[in-house]
Amino acid sequence: MYDFSQLTQAIHLFLVQHLNSSSVAIVELVLVGLLFLTMYAILGLTLVYMERKVCAFIQNRLGPNRVGPLGLLQTVADLIKLLFKELLMVKKADKFLFNLAPFIVVIASMMTIGALPFAKGFQAIDLNIGLFYIISITSLGVLGILLAGWSSNSKYSLLGALRSGAQIISYELSVSLSLLSIIMFTGSMQLSVIVESQANGWWIFKGHIPVFISFLIFLIASTAETNRGPFDIAEAESELTAGFHTEYSGIKFAFFFLAEYMNMFLSAALAATVFLGGWMPFHVSGFEGLNQVMDFIPPIVWFFGKTFTLIYVIMLFKWTFPRLRVDQLLTLEWKYLLPINLVNTIVIAFVVVMGWYF
Amino acid sequence: MNGLLNYLKEIGAGIKTLLTGMRVTSGYFFSPKEIVTQKYPENRDTLKMFDRFKGELEMPHTAENTHTCTGCGICENVCPNGSIQILTHKKENEEGKLVKQLHTHIYHLSMCTFCGLCVKNCPSDAIVFNQSFEHAVFDRQKLTKVLNKPGSILKKEAKGL
Known part of the structure; x- marks a missing residue:
């Protein structure tokens, strides 16, 4: 009913009529780039606002409520402030790497949103190895963090960056293994195929217990991957001032900040796409009336509804749980998540072979 | 296993x-x-401070312009940062005796840390904390206050107690 490919097709045909083929490609690339950059910025601002409000409500406060109605313009004001701030430079820093690092972090998080299916036909590029692409690009972000820590020539930054490296290398395993469960169920890494396969029920219901376990593991491991919440040993305000971005100021700091929030959005969106059906409405096979009512809600609402619910859960993690020490963090991964995940993978292989799912 | x-x-x-x-x-x-946050300037008219809030020092006076301060100076002595000054003078009472009485009770709000030792130690409960909290003024002279009202006298206690 709601198909974005009709709209994109109409724009494509309009451009083909008026321009030659090479300029059509350029115009379309520019349009897609502008759309996604705008979405990136707006999502970043929304997430910062949401984090402050959620944190405030959990702590029985009101949160930002002075700038604009309900404080909605607070993050915009913060952004303008950060834009006007001086870009400080460490005297003995490696200048090239120091300036390069925030861009690597931001680009790594920006490249992934192109592969996410936001709605039917609303996807910049539908790779046949979509999941693999997303996993590999998100782990590029740690390169930026390591570069930032190394080039700042500061002990806080270096310690933060090395911690972040240890953390991301460990938790990358759990993230990929838990996504592997759904790849085994669908037999495809293409995100649009994964979403289509959930038309008769989301994987978290169809795959029952083993998928639920891998969903939980994915949620925990991806929270750790974004350097957030109880796993923020890389930033560690209490011991490392600000970790890897101690020496950054102004808009370069804002890039790190934005990338952290966008990574959180990405992990929530990925969890929603893979386990909760992405833009696919809530369908139960056999109940045609219910399915048609659910189809009436646009897929973009479904997608963002699921994503923001998961983002709320990730924020709840941050404002509920105490921080983990480095050794506790690695214990959690290597002694708990990874063994459970491996056993779970074998169980899923068995379930898939025997056909014990809906 | x-x-x-x-x-x-x-x-x-x-x-x-x-x-x-x-x-x-x-x-x-x-x-x-x-939610415990107060939206302060907006709810200024309805905002009410709780009873034990230590606002600023005050000397309650009765309708007959009397107070219970004997001018003993204990509050001046216990104040850790000298924000209270008691000035006394000798004055005749009704029986014609020359007695030491309170002349002015000076309170420096600018120096006060609101510890409450003066109120706690006052033997005749002559001073209390009120609930006002908007202490900002444009002239710091205004922060030095005289607590006893002009012409006020010591309240007569009922004899035989």
Whole structure:
């Protein structure tokens, strides 16, 4: 009913009529780039606002409520402030790497949103190895963090960056293994195929217990991957001032900040796409009336509804749980998540072979 | 085998405590009535401070312009940062005796840390803290206050107590 490919097709045909083929490609690339950059910025601002409000409500406060109605313009004001701030430079820093690092972090998080299916036909590029692409690009972000820590020539930054490296290398395993469960169920890494396969029920219901376990593991491991919440040993305000971005100021700091929030959005969106059906409405096979009512809600609402619910859960993690020490963090991964995940993978292989799912 | 059971039990107990914590914080999130933030300038007319709030020092006077301060100077002595000065003078009372009486009770709000030792130590309960909290003024002279009203006298106590 709601198909974005009709709209994109109409724009494509309009451009083909008026321009030659090479300029059509350029115009379309520019349009897609502008759309996604705008979405990136707006999502970043929304997430910062949401984090402050959620944190405030959990702590029985009101949160930002002075700038604009309900404080909605607070993050915009913060952004303008950060834009006007001086870009400080460490005297003995490696200048090239120091300036390069925030861009690597931001680009790594920006490249992934192109592969996410936001709605039917609303996807910049539908790779046949979509999941693999997303996993590999998100782990590029740690390169930026390591570069930032190394080039700042500061002990806080270096310690933060090395911690972040240890953390991301460990938790990358759990993230990929838990996504592997759904790849085994669908037999495809293409995100649009994964979403289509959930038309008769989301994987978290169809795959029952083993998928639920891998969903939980994915949620925990991806929270750790974004350097957030109880796993923020890389930033560690209490011991490392600000970790890897101690020496950054102004808009370069804002890039790190934005990338952290966008990574959180990405992990929530990925969890929603893979386990909760992405833009696919809530369908139960056999109940045609219910399915048609659910189809009436646009897929973009479904997608963002699921994503923001998961983002709320990730924020709840941050404002509920105490921080983990480095050794506790690695214990959690290597002694708990990874063994459970491996056993779970074998169980899923068995379930898939025997056909014990809906 | 026993080790594996313990391992699983540990995980179960861990998840249970985590869920308990999340239930508490979610409870706060979904109960907007419990928000304690005051929207100050907007609710200025309705905002009421609680009884034990230490605003600024005040000497209660009766309708006949009397107070209970004997001018003993204990509050001046206990004040850790010297924000109280008691000036006394000798004056005749009704019986014609020359008695030491309070002349001015000077209170420097700018120096006060609101510790409350003066109120606690006053033997005749002559001074109290009121609930006012908007202390900002444009002239710091205004922060030095005289607590006893002009012409006020010591309240006569009922004899025989």
